[in-house]
Amino acid sequence: MRTTPPARPFDTPERASFRDTVQRFIDTEIAPHANDWDEAGDFPWALHEKAGALGLFGFGIDEAYGGLGFDDALMRFDCGTAMGYAGIGGVNASLFSRGIMTGPIQQLASEDQKREVLTEIVSGKVGGALAMTEPSGGSDLSRLKTKAVRDGDDWLISGEKTFITGGMKASWYVVGARTGGEGFGGVSLFLVPADAPGFTRISIRKKMGWWASDTATLHFDQCRAPASGQLGQEGVCLLAIMDNFNHERFSLSAGCLGMARRCLDDAIAYAQQRETFGKPLIKHQAIRHKIADMSSRIDALDSYLQMIAWRINDARDKGAPMPAAELAKVKVLASKTAEFCANEAMQILGGAGYLRGCAVERIYREVKVMAIGGGSEEIMRDLAVKQMGL
Ligand SMILES: Cc1cc2nc3c(=O)[nH]c(=O)nc-3n(C[C@H](O)[C@H](O)[C@H](O)COP(=O)(O)OP(=O)(O)OC[C@H]3O[C@@H](n4cnc5c(N)ncnc54)[C@H](O)[C@@H]3O)c2cc1C
Numbered sequence: 001m002r003t004t005p006p007a008r009p010f011d012t013p014e015r016a017s018f019r020d021t022v023q024r025f026i027d028t029e030i031a032p033h034a035n036d037w038d039e040a041g042d043f044p045w046a047l048h049e050k051a052g053a054l055g056l057f058g059f060g061i062d063e064a065y066g067g068l069g070f071d072d073a074l075m076r077f078d079c080g081t082a083m084g085y086a087g088i089g090g091v092n093a094s095l096f097s098r099g100i101m102t103g104p105i106q107q108l109a110s111e112d113q114k115r116e117v118l119t120e121i122v123s124g125k126v127g128g129a130l131a132m133t134e135p136s137g138g139s140d141l142s143r144l145k146t147k148a149v150r151d152g153d154d155w156l157i158s159g160e161k162t163f164i165t166g167g168m169k170a171s172w173y174v175v176g177a178r179t180g181g182e183g184f185g186g187v188s189l190f191l192v193p194a195d196a197p198g199f200t201r202i203s204i205r206k207k208m209g210w211w212a213s214d215t216a217t218l219h220f221d222q223c224r225a226p227a228s229g230q231l232g233q234e235g236v237c238l239l240a241i242m243d244n245f246n247h248e249r250f251s252l253s254a255g256c257l258g259m260a261r262r263c264l265d266d267a268i269a270y271a272q273q274r275e276t277f278g279k280p281l282i283k284h285q286a287i288r289h290k291i292a293d294m295s296s297r298i299d300a301l302d303s304y305l306q307m308i309a310w311r312i313n314d315a316r317d318k319g320a321p322m323p324a325a326e327l328a329k330v331k332v333l334a335s336k337t338a339e340f341c342a343n344e345a346m347q348i349l350g351g352a353g354y355l356r357g358c359a360v361e362r363i364y365r366e367v368k369v370m371a372i373g374g375g376s377e378e379i380m381r382d383l384a385v386k387q388m389g390l
Pocket residue numbers: 097129130131132133134136137138139140162163164165166210215369372373374375376377378379
C-alpha cells in the first residue's frame with residue numbers, strides 16, 4: 001500500500017505530469033529489476049540513455065546542450081523522492097551522480113566544451129563524475145592535495161581521488177586540484193577525459209550498500225589535461241561547486257524522504273497481513289506507535305522539503321543565493337528520518353526483513369551513506385549554525 005503524502009501546495013499540471021512520467025519510468029524500467037541489479041552490482045547502460053531521453057538529467061542545463069532549459073526544485077523533489085522510493089540507491093546514485101558535475105560545466109565551461117561534453121552526458125550516452133574527495137579526507141575540501149602545474153599548453157595533474165561515484169564508467173571528470181596557495185582560494189576545477197595520458201582508475205567493489213553503483217579510486221600521475229580543461233578561474237570556480245553541493249543536498253534529502261516512505265509503506269503492508277498472538281501485527285499498540293512515529297516524521301520532512309523547494313525556486317527567480325542553512329538542516333533531518341524509518345521497518349518485518357531481496361533490507365544498508373556523502377551530518381550541522389550567523 002502507498003500512504004498518502006501531505007498536501008502539495010505548489011503543484012501544477014506540469015509538475016503532476018512530470019511526476020507521472022518519472023513514476024512510469026521507475027515502475028517499468030527499474031522496479032522489476034531492482035533486486036537482480038543490486039545482486040549483480042551493475043545494471044544496463046541503456047537505462048542511462050532512457051533517463052536522459054526523458055530529460056531527467058536536464059535540470060538547469062541549456063536546451064542548446066540537450067537540457068530542459070529551465071530548473072524547478074519541485075520537479076527535482078518529485079524525481080528524488082520517487083527514485084528513493086524505488087529502493088535501489090545504487091541505481092539512483094549511478095544515474096544522478098552526473099548531476100553533481102554537469103552544473104559546474106554548464107556554469108564555467110566554454111561553448112565548445114559544453115557542446116562536446118555536456119550534450120552527451122545529459123543525453124545519458126556517456127557518464128560523468130565529480131572527483132573532489134581524496135584519501136586524506138572529504139569533509140575539508142579546502143585542504144585537498146591533488147596538484148595541477150602548468151606545462152606549456154597543458155596542465156599536469158598529480159594526486160588521488162577516492163569514493164568517486166560513477167568513476168569506473170565515466171567518460172569525463174570534473175576534478176578539483178590545487179593550482180595556488182592554501183585554502184579554497186588556491187583550488188581550480190578541471191575537465192578531464194577518461195583517456196587523458198597519466199589517468200588510471202581502480203574499482204572499489206565491496207561496499208555496504210549502493211551495490212549497483214560503480215565507485216572508483218582515481219589516480220592522476222602527471223596526468224596531462226589541455227589548458228582549455230580549466231573550468232573558470234582559480235578560487236572562483238569553488239562558488240560553482242558550492243552551488244552544486246546545495247542542489248546535491250536537496251536531491252539527497254528528497255531521496256531520503258522516498259526511502260523513508262517506502263519503509264513505512266512496506267512495514268504497514270507486512271503488519272497488516274502478519275498475525276501474532278491471534279491478531280494482525282498492525283493491531284498491536286507497540287507496532288501502531290512505530291507507524292505513527294514514522295509517519296509523522298515523514299510528513300514533517302515532506303512538508304519542509306516542499307517549502308525549501310519553493311524557496312530555491314524563489315531565490316533563483318530573484319537572483320538570490322540558495323537557502324544554504326535550510327539545505328544543511330534538512331539534509332541532517334532527512335538522513336536521520338530515513339535511518340529511523342529503515343530501523344523501525346526492519347524491526348516490524350522481523351526475520352523477514354533480515355533476508356536479502358527486499359527493499360527494506362536494501363534501504364537499511366543504504367541509509368548510512370546518506371549521512372556521509374554530499375556533506376556529512378556533522379559538517380551539515382556546523383554549516384547550518386554558521387549560515388545562521390552564529
Ligand atoms: C558511496 C560513496 C560515494 C561517494 N561519491 C563521491 C563522489 O562521487 N565524488 C566525491 O568527490 N566524493 C564522493 N564521496 C565522498 C564523500 O563526499 C565523503 O565520504 C564525505 O565528504 C566525508 O569525507 P570522508 O569520508 O573523507 O570523511 P572525513 O572527512 O575523514 O570525516 C570522517 C568523519 O569525521 C567527521 N568529521 C570530519 N570533520 C569533522 C568536524 N570538524 N567535526 C565533527 N566531525 C567531523 C565526518 O562527519 C565523518 O563522520 C562518496 C562517498 C561514499 C561513501
